[in-house]
Amino acid sequence: MAQRTEISTLGEFGLIDRLTAGFTPHNASTLRGPGDDCAVLSYPDSRVLVTTDMLMEGVHFDLVYTPLKHLGYKAAMVNLSDVFAMNGRPRQLLVSIAVGRRTCIEDLDELYAGMRLACDKYGVDIVGGDTTSSVTGLALSITCIGEAPADEVVGRDGAKDTDLICVSGNLGAAYMGLRIMEREKMVFESQRGGSETLAQPDFAGKEYLIERLLKPEARGDIISALHEAGIRPTAMIDISDGLSSELMHICRRSNVGCRLYEEHIPLDYQTAVAAEEFNLNVTTCALNGGEDYELLFTVPLTDHERVSRLDDVRIVGHITRPELGSILVTRDGQEFALKAQGWNPLKED
Amino acid sequence: MAQRTEISTLGEFGLIDRLTAGFTPHNASTLRGPGDDCAVLSYPDSRVLVTTDMLMEGVHFDLVYTPLKHLGYKAAMVNLSDVFAMNGRPRQLLVSIAVGRRTCIEDLDELYAGMRLACDKYGVDIVGGDTTSSVTGLALSITCIGEAPADEVVGRDGAKDTDLICVSGNLGAAYMGLRIMEREKMVFESQRGGSETLAQPDFAGKEYLIERLLKPEARGDIISALHEAGIRPTAMIDISDGLSSELMHICRRSNVGCRLYEEHIPLDYQTAVAAEEFNLNVTTCALNGGEDYELLFTVPLTDHERVSRLDDVRIVGHITRPELGSILVTRDGQEFALKAQGWNPLKED
Numbered sequence: 001m002a003q004r005t006e007i008s009t010l011g012e013f014g015l016i017d018r019l020t021a022g023f024t025p026h027n028a029s030t031l032r033g034p035g036d037d038c039a040v041l042s043y044p045d046s047r048v049l050v051t052t053d054m055l056m057e058g059v060h061f062d063l064v065y066t067p068l069k070h071l072g073y074k075a076a077m078v079n080l081s082d083v084f085a086m087n088g089r090p091r092q093l094l095v096s097i098a099v100g101r102r103t104c105i106e107d108l109d110e111l112y113a114g115m116r117l118a119c120d121k122y123g124v125d126i127v128g129g130d131t132t133s134s135v136t137g138l139a140l141s142i143t144c145i146g147e148a149p150a151d152e153v154v155g156r157d158g159a160k161d162t163d164l165i166c167v168s169g170n171l172g173a174a175y176m177g178l179r180i181m182e183r184e185k186m187v188f189e190s191q192r193g194g195s196e197t198l199a200q201p202d203f204a205g206k207e208y209l210i211e212r213l214l215k216p217e218a219r220g221d222i223i224s225a226l227h228e229a230g231i232r233p234t235a236m237i238d239i240s241d242g243l244s245s246e247l248m249h250i251c252r253r254s255n256v257g258c259r260l261y262e263e264h265i266p267l268d269y270q271t272a273v274a275a276e277e278f279n280l281n282v283t284t285c286a287l288n289g290g291e292d293y294e295l296l297f298t299v300p301l302t303d304h305e306r307v308s309r310l311d312d313v314r315i316v317g318h319i320t321r322p323e324l325g326s327i328l329v330t331r332d333g334q335e336f337a338l339k340a341q342g343w344n345p346l347k348e349d
Numbered sequence: 350m351a352q353r354t355e356i357s358t359l360g361e362f363g364l365i366d367r368l369t370a371g372f373t374p375h376n377a378s379t380l381r382g383p384g385d386d387c388a389v390l391s392y393p394d395s396r397v398l399v400t401t402d403m404l405m406e407g408v409h410f411d412l413v414y415t416p417l418k419h420l421g422y423k424a425a426m427v428n429l430s431d432v433f434a435m436n437g438r439p440r441q442l443l444v445s446i447a448v449g450r451r452t453c454i455e456d457l458d459e460l461y462a463g464m465r466l467a468c469d470k471y472g473v474d475i476v477g478g479d480t481t482s483s484v485t486g487l488a489l490s491i492t493c494i495g496e497a498p499a500d501e502v503v504g505r506d507g508a509k510d511t512d513l514i515c516v517s518g519n520l521g522a523a524y525m526g527l528r529i530m531e532r533e534k535m536v537f538e539s540q541r542g543g544s545e546t547l548a549q550p551d552f553a554g555k556e557y558l559i560e561r562l563l564k565p566e567a568r569g570d571i572i573s574a575l576h577e578a579g580i581r582p583t584a585m586i587d588i589s590d591g592l593s594s595e596l597m598h599i600c601r602r603s604n605v606g607c608r609l610y611e612e613h614i615p616l617d618y619q620t621a622v623a624a625e626e627f628n629l630n631v632t633t634c635a636l637n638g639g640e641d642y643e644l645l646f647t648v649p650l651t652d653h654e655r656v657s658r659l660d661d662v663r664i665v666g667h668i669t670r671p672e673l674g675s676i677l678v679t680r681d682g683q684e685f686a687l688k689a690q691g692w693n694p695l696k697e698d
Contacts, residue, residue, distance in 0.1 A: 013689075031396065035602065036504045037434040037586060038398035038495070047380065048397060049387035052477065052492055054445040058484035085386040096403040096490050128401065130490075135407035139483075141445050141490030143401055146387070155385045237386060253384065340362075 005105040015105070015131055019112050026123040027091045029147065039127035041092060046147035051082035057137030064188075065181045068107050070214040072114025075140050078240070080122055081218035081293045083146035085238040087154035087226075090122055095129035096141040103138060111140075122220050152232065154297070159235035159254035163298040163319040166233075168222045168312055170266040171243055172282060175289025176274040177213030180206055208270050216293040222313065223295075229306050233297035243316075244287040245340040246296050248326055254298075257324040260317040260338065263331050287328070288341045354454040364454070364480055368461050375472040376440045378496065388476035390441060395496035400431035406486030413537075414530045417456050419563040421463025424489050427589070429471055430567035430642045432495030434587040436503035436575075439471055444478035445490040452487060460489075471569055501581065503646070508584035508603035512647040512668040515582075517571045517661055519615040520592055521631060524638025525623040526562030529555055557619045565642040571662065572644075578655050582646035592665075593636040594689040595645050597675055603647075606673040609666040609687065612680050636677070636687075 007015060020034040032040035041048075055061060055075050063071075076093060083090040095115060099108065108131075119126060124144070180203070203210055218238075226233065235254055237246045243265065251258050265286050275282035298319055299307050307313060317329075326338040356364060369383040381389035390397075404410060404424050412420075425442060432439040444464060448457065457480075468475060473493070529552070552559055567587075575582065584603055586595045592614065600607050614635050624631035647668055648656050656662060666678075675687040 032504065036506075037431040038400040038437065040435070040502055040504075041397040041399060042499075043392050043397055044394070048390040048392055048494075050390060050441070050443060050477065050492070050494060051387040052443045052445050052479055052490070054447055054479045054481055054488070054490055056447045056481060056483045056488065059447070059482050082386040086389070088387065092399070094399060094401045094492060096401050098403055098405045098408070098488065128399065130401055130403045132403055132405065133408050134405045134488075136485040139403070139405065139447065139488050139490075141401070141403055141479075141488075143399070143443060143492040145397075145399060150391075153389055155381065155389075157385075 003106055007099065007103065007105055007108070010105060012131060015108070018105070019108060019131070020126070023126070025125045027125055029091050030125045030127055033125060033127040034129070039092065039094070041127070041145065043147055045149075047150050047153050049083050049086050049088040049146040049148060049153070050143065051079055052141065052143040053079050053082070055140040057139065062185070063138070064185055066214060068110040069114035071140070072111040073118045074214065074216055075142050076115040076118035077216050077218045078293065079142045079144035080118065080124065080220065081238040081240070083144055084218055084220050084223045085236050085295060086146070086148060087152050087223060087233065087236060088146040088148035090124045090144050090146040092125050092127045092145040093119055094143040095126055096131070097129070098132050098134035098139040100134045100137055154233050154236045156235050156237050156250050156253040159250050159256050159298040159319045160300070161256060161319055161321050162301045163234050164301060164304060164307065164315050165247065165258060165260065165317040165319060166297050166299060166307055166313050167239070167243065167266055167294060167316050168219050169292070169294040170268045170271065171239065171292050171294060172275070172285035172289045173209050173212040173268050173271045174216060174291040175285050176271050176278070177209035177211070178291070179278055180209060180274065181213065206270060206274060208268060209274055213291065216291060218293055219295045225310055229310060231299055231303050231306055233299055236295060236297035239292045239294045239296050241290045242288040242341070243296065244338050248338060248340045250296070250298065251326050255322050257320040257322050257326055258317055259320055259327045259329055261329050264314060264316040266314045352455055356448065356452065356454055356457070359454060361480060364457070367454070368457060368480070369475070372475070374474045376474055378440050379474045379476055382474060382476040383478070388441065388443070390476070390494065392496055394498070396499050396502050398432050398435050398437040398495040398497060398502070399492065400428055401490065401492040402428050402431070404489040406488065411534070412487070413534055415563060417459040418463035420489075421460040422467045423563065423565055424491050425464045425467035426565050426567045427642065428491045428493035429467065429473065429569065430587040430589070432493055433567055433569050433572045434585050434644060435495070435497060436501050436572060436582065436585060437495040437497035439473045439493050439495040441474050441476045441494040442468060443492040444475055445480070446478070447481050447483035447488040449483045449486055503582050503585045504602070505584050505586050505599050506602040508599050508605050508647040508668045509649070510605060510668055510670050511650045512583050513650060513653060513656065513664050514596070514607060514609065514666040514668060515646050515648060515656055515662050516588070516592065516615055516643055516665050517568050518641065518643040519617045519620065520588065520641050520643060521624070521634035521638045522558050522561035522617050522620045523565060523640040524634050525620050525627070526558035526560070527640070528627055529558060529623065530562065555619060555623060557617060558623055562640065565640060567642055568644045574659055578659060580648055580652050580655050582648055585644060585646035588641045588643045588645050590639045591637040592645065593687050597687060597689045599645070599647065600675050604671050606669040606671050606675055607666055608669055608676045608678055610678050613663060613665040615663045615665075
């Protein structure tokens, strides 16, 4: 039986001391970490990039099948991903947590352990935050601060006619992982109170999809590879809401159109198998399934050779003049207007 | 009847467009605001100060008596206050909001109007954030970014033996405002379903206390006054959890003791009257009542004359060697060890 210590035994400041114990900054830009009204940073030679994300229990995660350590890891990675998507390097994280009465100190230790793991991977310092209570579920709000040299910041608004559209990794896997987890949860819940021995969920052959959902990796490696290859994307965004929605963000902000080729959309074998099992079109899953946290970027046509040599990057289409619209070209050569049907937490069911 | 438009009619991006419409930066440090993966800032010549706060419905605010515009104003001010407490100037704000189904677009407009009002007062830019949904109540998470010249940052850790302890404004008023609001809420709820005409709450003579609770003001004016008077505090903190708790933070971080004189603690007349009405010791309210957002700071003894000339600043005691402890000297000359009994959202009731 896991130990369970009530948070009230430590109090707010005791808890903060415990969670921030042993703080030693990795970055020269981190002058002061937790323990004052503000953290103090120094960025004399770079642009400062800031981004924030809020994760709510019951909306963004389900604690039934999300271990707290994974949740912490993912919550941090999602924010690092936003900094990478500007062609920057993440440096500091601020972490706010609101916990309900069900949460004990060991739970917070796990959550923090996951965040630290993600931060250590990219040398990011947790410099502050807020720890408070919630009358209901767990709420997480993370702010990430990063940097990029002034002339290397890449927004969503720089894509130009004839640019190549590129995607890292593969798409739709996290969404299939979510469908599998939701299905197993239903099976589990329908068995509750029934037979004494519960059937254990069988994830054999689907480990990759589950991992993509529960432990996404921000693509800092792609940013490094682009840098080493001397490629500066003209526009970039991370794919949190599905390829279709993100590509349309770039088109709208850059005032361009696009042609996306279905046959080039990168898919993993397990994603295709699972889509078939669920009777779903795998392209639709890649276009509209969220949470892959891959990078979508555009590069000038002249970078064609250089970008083709990159590992784990695929050219999926090209940018056009705005009046040509945002077009998906299917395997059989039909053309459809892209729609942004990405996951929307503000949509009524 | 107020208009009520469901958030689903706009969708996430429509909503963001509406809330961030007409964004024009006030600060040279704000290079890019909302609309990309990150906001882009530039701080070549200053230290960057970052702070974050999370406010949860049912814990930090009660929508029964908190108008959303006031909530937005307060949520912003509380974060600006943290930047002032480092002797800095707030420049940018990131705003994350999670809303339940009860919340409509007009509610968010109000919340944003309040935040804008607070930001406009100090020329702060709202550069980004996150807007999502909650299965239950409203959750707000705000991150503020500010700056200060490298040699002007003031932490909690610089107080020295013989320094004077100073407080701006007056204390305990917000706590008395809270008690009044909680009382009126109880009266209101006990009448519900009873007589047809509800007694209207009577706040006559208590307007100041209510305002201190619902519309706190971060003390940027004091920071300016200190600057103009050529006074550099040795340590500073804003009073969010009560004078006693905050003074003990300074003592702990600076490794010093203190003597605080009850007779010098600044109180407003309305606070004293209300404390009597509630049969509370007004000094206890000032020591342990939270949310005043006044500044507590220490200055060298040599600044005695200069600090005495400042408007709305009172000297309440002095710093001592650590072995002398943290002492409250009462009006009748008795001495008590200070206790940090400030409001603690993580304490069991």
